[in-house]
Amino acid sequence: MTTQQAQAIHVQGLEKSYKELKVLRGVDFAVARGSIFALLGSNGAGKTTVVKILSTLLKADAGTAGVNGFDVATQAADVRESISLTGQFAAVDEILSGRENLVLVARLRHLKNPGKIADDLLARFSLTDAAARKVSTYSGGMRRRLDIAMSLIGDPPVIFLDEPTTGLDPQARIEVWQAVEELAERGTTVLLTTQYLEEAEQLADRIAILHEGRIIVNGTLAELKQLLPAAKVEYVEKQPTLEDVFLTLVGTDGKNGTPAMTATPARTRKEQR
Structure with missing residues (x-):
């Protein structure tokens, strides 16, 4: 397997501006298949802009980006077939039950056996007992787990999670962390954006810090820790x-x-x- 084939996401020289505001100033990084990559940065650093470009929702001003072997600019339809995007807030229908949400998405994707697909995902995300309940009765962690489950319908090889634990309590955060870890264990490539340092530390195989539109450091947690002198024991x-x-x-x-x-x-x- 070549280096390019081993990479689920490849970004080089990505730039984006809104009038006079330069949001991205030449962003470079790559994400290995089946890994969790955390894009860490404060509010306004450009994390969501990167995700929008990679998911074909936004066009870059300069640079190149590829997802699952497809160019986001020239092969947008193929990219969209390869990915799923979960935003900062759960995109679930509160009037429907958890199972009905999953069945609806499976039908919209024209998949066979939508009921079985829904039941399998409910079991996988420990939501079977709440399957028949309206989503309006779900806790924050349950909604987010359902949201991630919905994004996995069709088995996309790459999933973007844009600040998935924003606004969640500590229990719900751990529930989401466990769901994200399971994705990678099953071979899904996860690009996670977050402003929570602990979240990146616990989940990511590699961490990149985006600051003022540029990647200022990119490496494993161990490599990043080596940037500072060892603490006195x-x-x-x-x-x-x-x-x-x-x-x-x-x-x-x-x-x-x-x-x-x-x-x-x-x-x-x-x-x-």
Whole structure:
């Protein structure tokens, strides 16, 4: 397999301006197939603009970009067949049930056995018990998991998650993290944009920091840590974090007395790398 074939996403010299405002100033990065790539940056750094260009919703002023072997400018239809995009807010129909949302999307994609597709995804994302309930009754984490499940209908090889945990509570964030990790384990390439440092640290195989329209650093977590001098090692008694306290008290399902799940499951895949 050539280097180009091993890359699910390839971006070179990407530029975009809105009148006098230069949003992207020559962005370069590549994403390996079946990996999680985090594009990290503050608000206004250009993360969503990159995603919009890669998903053919926006045209770049300069540079090239390819997704799943297709050029976003000249082969837009092929790119759209290869991807799924989940925005910052869950795009689900609250009047319908969870299962009805999934069946609707499967039918719109003209897939066979939409009911089976829906049931398989409900099971995969631990939503079977809530399948018949209206989405308006779902928690934030359940809605986001359903949103991601809907984006997987048709088995796209590449998925864009644009700040998927914005506005979610700690429990819901962990639920989404686990769903994202499972995507990569099944071979899906994930490009994740986020402004949460911990999210990028826990999930990503590689992290790129986008600042003022440019990638200022790109590497694994270990490589990024090497950019700073090693800290002096001293014995310090480890204190629980606020997240540890919160999850211990309420559990991941929000019910007092439920055995707590700490953030450990969300770290499992990263610790194995």
